Amino acid sequence: MTESRAFERSFDSLAGIVAFTAEFFARAGIDASLRPVVDLALEELFTNMVKYSRASGADVDIALTAIRQGVEVTLTDHDVAAFDVTRAPDVDVTLPIEQRRPGGLGLHLVRRMLDAIEYDYAEEGRRSRITFRKTLAERPASGATATTGGEGAGD
Amino acid sequence: MEVARRRFADVVVVAPVGRLDHGSADELERVLRPLVEPSGDAPAGLVLDFGRVDYVSSVGLRVLMIAAKEMRRRGARIAVVGLQPVVAEIFAISRFHSVLDVFDALPTALKAISAAAAAAYGSPAVSTST
Numbered sequence: 001m002t003e004s005r006a007f008e009r010s011f012d013s014l015a016g017i018v019a020f021t022a023e024f025f026a027r028a029g030i031d032a033s034l035r036p037v038v039d040l041a042l043e044e045l046f047t048n049m050v051k052y053s054r055a056s057g058a059d060v061d062i063a064l065t066a067i068r069q070g071v072e073v074t075l076t077d078h079d080v081a082a083f084d085v086t087r088a089p090d091v092d093v094t095l096p097i098e099q100r101r102p103g104g105l106g107l108h109l110v111r112r113m114l115d116a117i118e119y120d121y122a123e124e125g126r127r128s129r130i131t132f133r134k135t136l137a138e139r140p141a142s143g144a145t146a147t148t149g150g151e152g153a154g155d
Numbered sequence: 156m157e158v159a160r161r162r163f164a165d166v167v168v169v170a171p172v173g174r175l176d177h178g179s180a181d182e183l184e185r186v187l188r189p190l191v192e193p194s195g196d197a198p199a200g201l202v203l204d205f206g207r208v209d210y211v212s213s214v215g216l217r218v219l220m221i222a223a224k225e226m227r228r229r230g231a232r233i234a235v236v237g238l239q240p241v242v243a244e245i246f247a248i249s250r251f252h253s254v255l256d257v258f259d260a261l262p263t264a265l266k267a268i269s270a271a272a273a274a275a276y277g278s279p280a281v282s283t284s285t
Binding site: 011014015030036037039040043044047093096097098100102103104105106108109112113 | 176177178209210211213214216217219221223224227241244245248249250253254
């Protein structure tokens, strides 16, 4: 079972994305305990797309697929530069508070709380695509895989 | 976002309800700002009661980090209590135990921060909500 929807590139879309996910979880019978992490990943990744690809006027496509014991989510962004979320520099959370800067924890959390996250970029259409999975199964130690990517900065 | 506020002697307890996300973080920041900035009646301690917060994203953590830095700058204490499991995991991954003190329950936090506040706990408190 897969459902997809296009969302305007705007922070105002976040409430609609949360509602879409909640409805899909209920329809597909996916364990509700997975929702906070899926919501978190969607909020962080979608927010990055809004913040760092303002030049694109295209909507962001979000597809949800029910998989064994969980869900697979794909965010597809069009007419944007490459930004590989699996390879973006990590923040150093071991620094003392005086040296830590507010912000920048989004990708740090996403990469550690999901089962897997993958990225690919197609020059044709300048299409950026992130796919992640969250299941009830134990997370693998690495938690992230990358297929291709570019440079950039994100939260 | 509903945010209740109570004061026990020199400690203020702030209790948000619901999701601390992109849509609500500004509101929490607006509530916390006058409490963390130096002023004549600024509290000696601030406790965030997260017992009814079921979701925190990075923008929420940013608000907490700013508040913690400001409290530390003026030599005041800041703590969080009642973390739900997913929020506790987010705190652990983000190493937020080194940003603010984490306690299981409000009485424990008050006792650690201020004897006056611990004594006042249980007496009728001044409550406000936004």
